Amino acid sequence: MFYSPFIRKPISVSQIMLRVMLALIPAIGAYLYYFGPIILVSLTLASITAVATEAAMLKLRNRPVAPFLQDNSALLTAWLIALSIPALAPWWLVVVGTAFAIVIAKQLYGGLGNNPFNPAMIAYAVLIISFPTHMTHWLTPAMLIHADLGFAGQLAYMFGNVLPQNMTLDAFTMATPLDTLKTQLHLGTAISSIFGQPIFGGLAGQGSEMVAVGFLVGGVYLWATRIITWHLPVAYLGSLFVIAGIFHLIDPAHYAPPLFHLFSGAAMLGAFFILTDPVTSPTTHKGKLIFAAGAALLTYLIRVFGGFPDGMAFATLLMNICVPLIDLYTQPKVFGKKEQAR
Amino acid sequence: MTQLYHFHGGVHPPTHKALSVRSPIATPPLPSKLVIPFHQHVGSMAKPLVQAGDYVFKGQLIGMPEDGLSSAIHASTSGTIAEIGMQVVAHASGLPDLCATLIPDGKEAWVVREQRNPITLPIDEIRHILRLAGIVGLGGAVFPSDAKLRGGKHHVRTIVLNGAECEPYITCDDMLMRQRARDIVRGGDIIRRVLGADEVLIGIEDNKPQAIAMMQEACVDRSSMRVIAVPTLYPGGGAKQLIRVLTGIEVAAGVRSTDKGVQCFNVATAYSIYRAVAFSEPLLSRIVTVTGNVHKPQNFEVLIGTPVDELVAWAGGKPDTTHHIMGGPMMGVPLPNDQVSVVKACNCIIAASDALFPPAPPAMPCIRCTRCAEVCPQELQPQDLYWFAKSKNFGKAQEFHLFDCIECGACSYVCPSHIPLVQYYRFAKSEIWARDNDKKAADQARERHEFREYRIEREKQEKADKLAAKEKAALAAKPAASDDAQQKIQAALAVAKQQAVTPKNVSDLTPQQQAEIADIEARRANNQARAQSDAGT
Ligand code: SF4
Numbered sequence: 038m039f040y041s042p043f044i045r046k047p048i049s050v051s052q053i054m055l056r057v058m059l060a061l062i063p064a065i066g067a068y069l070y071y072f073g074p075i076i077l078v079s080l081t082l083a084s085i086t087a088v089a090t091e092a093a094m095l096k097l098r099n100r101p102v103a104p105f106l107q108d109n110s111a112l113l114t115a116w117l118i119a120l121s122i123p124a125l126a127p128w129w130l131v132v133v134g135t136a137f138a139i140v141i142a143k144q145l146y147g148g149l150g151n152n153p154f155n156p157a158m159i160a161y162a163v164l165i166i167s168f169p170t171h172m173t174h175w176l177t178p179a180m181l182i183h184a185d186l187g188f189a190g191q192l193a194y195m196f197g198n199v200l201p202q203n204m205t206l207d208a209f210t211m212a213t214p215l216d217t218l219k220t221q222l223h224l225g226t227a228i229s230s231i232f233g234q235p236i237f238g239g240l241a242g243q244g245s246e247m248v249a250v251g252f253l254v255g256g257v258y259l260w261a262t263r264i265i266t267w268h269l270p271v272a273y274l275g276s277l278f279v280i281a282g283i284f285h286l287i288d289p290a291h292y293a294p295p296l297f298h299l300f301s302g303a304a305m306l307g308a309f310f311i312l313t314d315p316v317t318s319p320t321t322h323k324g325k326l327i328f329a330a331g332a333a334l335l336t337y338l339i340r341v342f343g344g345f346p347d348g349m350a351f352a353t354l355l356m357n358i359c360v361p362l363i364d365l366y367t368q369p370k371v372f373g374k375k376e377q378a379r
Numbered sequence: 380m381t382q383l384y385h386f387h388g389g390v391h392p393p394t395h396k397a398l399s400v401r402s403p404i405a406t407p408p409l410p411s412k413l414v415i416p417f418h419q420h421v422g423s424m425a426k427p428l429v430q431a432g433d434y435v436f437k438g439q440l441i442g443m444p445e446d447g448l449s450s451a452i453h454a455s456t457s458g459t460i461a462e463i464g465m466q467v468v469a470h471a472s473g474l475p476d477l478c479a480t481l482i483p484d485g486k487e488a489w490v491v492r493e494q495r496n497p498i499t500l501p502i503d504e505i506r507h508i509l510r511l512a513g514i515v516g517l518g519g520a521v522f523p524s525d526a527k528l529r530g531g532k533h534h535v536r537t538i539v540l541n542g543a544e545c546e547p548y549i550t551c552d553d554m555l556m557r558q559r560a561r562d563i564v565r566g567g568d569i570i571r572r573v574l575g576a577d578e579v580l581i582g583i584e585d586n587k588p589q590a591i592a593m594m595q596e597a598c599v600d601r602s603s604m605r606v607i608a609v610p611t612l613y614p615g616g617g618a619k620q621l622i623r624v625l626t627g628i629e630v631a632a633g634v635r636s637t638d639k640g641v642q643c644f645n646v647a648t649a650y651s652i653y654r655a656v657a658f659s660e661p662l663l664s665r666i667v668t669v670t671g672n673v674h675k676p677q678n679f680e681v682l683i684g685t686p687v688d689e690l691v692a693w694a695g696g697k698p699d700t701t702h703h704i705m706g707g708p709m710m711g712v713p714l715p716n717d718q719v720s721v722v723k724a725c726n727c728i729i730a731a732s733d734a735l736f737p738p739a740p741p742a743m744p745c746i747r748c749t750r751c752a753e754v755c756p757q758e759l760q761p762q763d764l765y766w767f768a769k770s771k772n773f774g775k776a777q778e779f780h781l782f783d784c785i786e787c788g789a790c791s792y793v794c795p796s797h798i799p800l801v802q803y804y805r806f807a808k809s810e811i812w813a814r815d816n817d818k819k820a821a822d823q824a825r826e827r828h829e830f831r832e833y834r835i836e837r838e839k840q841e842k843a844d845k846l847a848a849k850e851k852a853a854l855a856a857k858p859a860a861s862d863d864a865q866q867k868i869q870a871a872l873a874v875a876k877q878q879a880v881t882p883k884n885v886s887d888l889t890p891q892q893q894a895e896i897a898d899i900e901a902r903r904a905n906n907q908a909r910a911q912s913d914a915g916t
């Protein structure tokens with residue numbers, strides 16, 4: 038027997054995930070433009086790994102494989118991982134990260150909807166702790182490159198770990214702008230002269246800032262199509278802007294301007310695609326604001342005072358822990374019971 | 380322009396209303412039989428007044444309202460009572476209930492009716508008339524109208540007439556307002572007079588321009604009555620939501636709206652109130668939308684008790700119909716079969732087919748996307764309620780306001796994981812009711828046990844006291860009596876000793892005690908049965 042309601046809005050988890058993946062396209066496009074096609078290889082590798090491990094785990098856990106594979110959540114996780122780690126790295130880096138995310142961070146916690154931590158950020162955290170050197174070699178954007186490895190050469194490095202004789206990894210990779218900023222500041226260089234270096238662009242890093250713009254464009258699409266609400270991204274980016282702004286105002290020689298923070302590292306990706314993972318973020322509006330503001334504060338502290346090049350992943354994971362508590366203390370008043378409770 | 384308020388959430392399901400408003404309300408021929416349940420309202424069942432074989436006139440009282448909350452039941456046409464017995468009725472429970480089966484004689488021979496003037500009739504008499512006319516809320520709640528016409532602690536300032544009709548497919552109120560606006564307005568006058576209210580606000584969703592125009596025209600000469608177009612937004616026709624939109628007042632769950640100075644009636648109820656008061660026409664028929672998988676979707680004036688299959692046949696039911704839904708697609712209940720009869724609660728019959736209502740895809744886990752919370756008109760957190768209901772954490776579910784849920788289905792409608800959320804809430808509610816009943820029963824048992832213990836103790840105490848008194852007397856008789864304190868200690872010791880040896884469970888009860896216990900037992904069973912049937916309504 039059926040029960041009411043007998044009609045449903047034509048929307049499904051799989052469509053939602055697909056839309057989010059669609060929203061990643063502008064950023065992927067920018068990536069392609071500035072850093073070449075190798076990102077497609079890592080996206081593919083991550084996707085294959087995610088689907089394979091998800092299927093294997095569903096089988097092991099005795100869950101129906103087909104409907105859960107069709108929900109596209111594993112694919113989305115895969116894409117997010119590929120986009121948050123260096124594209125040019127030994128093939129196993131993205132495979133290990135993705136497998137860990139799906140097997141440990143997602144399926145062992147009970148699969149879709151039950152994981153307390155964002156799987157993509159778990160992958161990032163595990164990789165940066167286990168393989169820190171591989172995680173710091175980011176591709177140099179096309180306009181700054183001195184020695185072009187070529188796509189074939191990149192593949193050879195990725196899968197065979199071989200480089201042309203006269204080349205080192207440093208010829209076509211570099212530290213991220215965030216990383217560069219941090220090390221240069223340690224050396225006592227002032228912000229103004231650091232930002233004069235060629236790797237810095239108008240907002241943040243050459244090339245990477247445009248990828249961040251791509252995430253922003255995709256994020257606005259998600260908001261416009263009501264896949265996400267404004268709360269998380271606005272609270273995150275707003276808080277990050279304010280915190281960075283305060284430090285920058287106090288000491289502009291040592292603290293980068295707020296827009297730099299917004300457009301470097303994983304801030305844009307995180308604001309629109311990581312924090313907004315519904316499973317691992319609070320459900321109440323107030324809770325979302327608190328969660329995102331907390332994540333922004335942690336991101337900034339880790340970036341500026343911590344030991345890691347970017348703080349997004351750890352900030353997200355730390356805030357993930359707080360979600361049940363945040364939800365509990367931000368329960369909104371229900372219909373008709375607003376005055377009484379006051 | 381009146382200021383309208385806003386309620387949280389809401390959804391815009393496709394309305395499918397145009398189907399059934401193309402032709403006016405039709406009166407179908409008399410059905411072959413009428414199956415009239417005695418319990419079509421909130422409250423206790425009406426007491427049957429007729430027996431198999433009795434001839435009844437149209438409008439004759441066949442079910443007498445019990446004391447307290449109850450309502451009357453009438454013969455919808457003239458004919459012979461063929462049977463009084465249990466039959467499956469149109470109700471979510473799908474359980475059988477006591478019904479009268481009436482075979483029409485085709486004469487439509489009425490009982491004697493009188494015309495009355497609603498303006499001069501004493502208010503108490505109006506309530507009495509409505510109770511005996513079987514008038515109940517026709518929006519689906521079937522709450523006896525006479526009970527709703529009793530004021531609360533506060534003065535009822537505003538009457539809301541609900542013509543919003545937000546559920547998809549249903550157009551019975553729309554057509555009623557288009558065709559019988561004047562009588563609805565007159566019903567509104569009666570309600571206003573009985574409750575002594577200042578104003579009547581008629582809320583109609585703005586997708587019914589014709590109904591709005593007709594109603595506006597009908598109350599143009601009444602300064603205290605206004606037609607207000609409200610935005611089309613499901614469940615804007617829920618009483619709580621409509622009251623909120625029109626007045627800004629939020630009536631919380633468990634609060635009577637009269638205590639907030641407002642009372643809400645469906646437009647069809649207002650119409651029936653007028654007919655009952657002015658023409659002594661009891662509630663014998665109602666407008667029913669027959670739509671869905673039928674050739675000619677339409678509204679019918681249907682006699683209460685008409686079998687659903689005959690009704691659907693008049694609208695041209697299609698052969699691939701799988702089942703029928705009573706009510707709309709958001710909150711309706713699937714009928715146990717198509718032989719059940721139209722009851723007072725039945726505003727719409729939708730013939731369902733797999734093409735119209737494809738079965739839900741398999742439910743996926745909740746991804747906490749909060750789409751449900753975004754649309755919940757009661758501002759609940761459906762995803763949390765779901766979680767608690769699923770894990771049978773009913774205490775938590777109540778803490779998170781489970782009983783504020785109006786079961787509107789908006790959350791299920793938008794859930795991308797296709798979780799039958801409302802079904803979980805219904806389950807949780809019924810479990811909690813069942814447990815409450817068990818708890819009540821346990822409490823009663825405990826009380827009974829404690830009372831018995833207490834009485835046994837008391838008897839022992841009395842004996843001990845007597846004994847102590849005797850001993851005291853004996854002691855007092857002795858010249859060499861020990862001092863007073865000593866005596867007291869002695870007496871207390873004696874009592875304590877007595878008590879210590881008293882077995883806790885006395886098995887040899889007097890016949891009188893046993894009878895008392897049996898009596899309590901019977902009363903308890905009775906209470907339990909009643910509580911259960913209440914929970915089922
Ligand atoms: S709409 Fe469904 S999936 Fe989303 S939070 Fe509500 S119950 Fe969970």
Ligand code: SF4
Pocket residue numbers: 751754755756757758759761783784785786787788789790791800801804
């Ligand atoms: S069914 Fe209950 S929980 Fe769901 S939207 Fe309606 S009131 Fe809210």
